[in-house]
Amino acid sequence: MRKVELLAPAGDLERLKIAFTYGADAVYIGGEIFGMRSAAKNFSKEDMIEGVNFAHERGKQVFVTINIIPRNDDLLQLKDYLLELQEIGVDAVIVSDPGVFTYVKETIPNMEIHISTQASTTNAASAAFWYNQGAKRVVTARELSFEEIKELRENTPADMDIETFVHGAMCMSYSGKCVISNHTTGRDANKGSCAQSCRWKYTLMEEVGPGEYKQVLDDIDPEFFFNSKDLCMIQYIPEIFDSGITSLKIEGRMKTAYYVATTVRAYRMALDEYYKDPENWTFNPMWLEELKKGSHRDYSTGFFFDRPDSNSHNYKSASYIRNYDFIGLVKGHEYETGLVIVEQRNKMYVGDKIEVIGPFKETMHATILEMYNEDGDPIESAPHARQTVKMKLDIDVEKDYMLRKPITVLNI
Incomplete structure (x- = not known):
């Protein structure tokens, strides 16, 4: 049966590796210039080379964003940057501007081009225009419904990919074209610096x-x-397939490795269950509960079923909902002692009842039985950011598994 691509965000090399480990088919990343998320850590040339090699060794793909709305002086570096991306071996570039598109076609004509959501593609004629210019993929505007995407699919070449955001933060402005940040802070949202x-x-x-x-x-x-509110479409996998979408895009290059892992893992489980038996696929509420264990806002279905109304906004608070702390990333094992080596991400204590997640695994429950510092001295807690600790758990874990625990709210 037809399968779709699960496309994950990666703000740095660690998140790229986590995305692939937890089941992504491809990632989109930004270099140090020309991307719409300048506040993300982003990729140096060296990291990009390592990330692309990591992906290709696993049969995965890496797409690079060049989707700012550029001014003349922005284009001065573009040709050299494009040649560098070609040398590194990235699989596609994501562009929104016709001028940038022209530079890509002239400079690296064999590079696959994806048209960014910033280009506001809302109809089949526009999609076909980009395809006829040489684009392989169109990322639809977030303002389209399933019905409109299906109509677009039916009236465009079959070998043109349709990529659509299915999860993550929603912009209140049409296709992300906004100048509120420019006005309030002087930071240009259309050049990657949205406040x-x-x-x-x-x-x-x-x-x-x-x-x-x-x-x-x-x-x-x-x-x-x-x-x-945030977008979440994990309950609507059959509708996604029926619409003709070929790539499911998760928003969040600014988000943490834990967010990437939890989100990719949940959608991977939902998709894999669908592939087993599409006719009898049923939504498992556990997948949504897993998504809610990452940092998020209240969820909505965006424009997929109808135009958003007041229920698509949260008027009471702009804060993220966080019910769990990501406390540690498994880095390996100390085989002579049998202890697990963990990089700390939030404070944890001996005796903590925790949850453990891993790629393609159900959520596990564990207790931290013992903990030691790098010198092997016993400790009761790990309070220092990213300190390396060794611990004994009452379950077996593997490299890149993640440890988390519920946030305790004190009623005072």
Whole structure:
């Protein structure tokens, strides 16, 4: 049967490796220039080479974003950068600007090109235009419904890929074209420096007379009225297949390795179950619960079924929901002692009841029985950021498994 690509974000080399380990088919990354997430750690040339080699050894792919809205001076470095990407061996570049597209075709004509969601492709004619120019893939605008995507699929060449965001943060502005950040902070959202000013608290006032103002939306307090909920489509795998989408894209190059692991793992499980028996696939609530154990906002279905209404925004808070702490990443084993080597990510204690996740594995429960520092001295807690600890657990774990524990809320 037809299979879809699971495409994950990777803000750095660690997250790239975690994405592939936990089941992604491809990742999209940014270099140190030309990407829409300048605040992400992003990839140096050396890291990009290592990441591409890691992917290709596993039959996976790496796509690189070149999707800023450039000015003339931005283009001065572009040809050299494109030649570097070709030399490294990346599998495709993601572009939104026709000028950048032209540079790619002229400079590295054999490179696969994907048209970014920033290009606002909302119809079959636009998609076909890009295909006829030489694009292999179109990333649809986030403002399309399943019905519109299906119609686009039916009226475009069969070998053109359709990539669509199915999970992650939603932008309140059309296809991400926004200047609120520019106005409030001077940071250019269309060149990768969005300050997410839409997540701030605002008061909306109406002038009802000279020097006289009335608060609008005064039934909403506080007024985070630009604050979109996150997108989550894990419950709708059959609808995704029926629409003709060929690549499922997860948002989040700014997110942590733990976010990448939990999100990729949940969608991987849902997709693999669908492949086993599409006709009898049923949604497993556990997959959604796993997604909720990562940092997230309340979820919505975006534009997929209808235009968003007030239920697609969270007017009360712009804060992320965090019910679990990612406390450690398994780095290996000390075979002479049988202890597990863990890189600490949040404070943990001997005696903690924890959960353990691994690629293609059900969630496991464990207890931290013993802990030692790098010198082998026993310790009761691991309070220092990214310290290496050795521990004894009551279950077997493998490299790249992740440890987490529920956040305890104190009622004072």
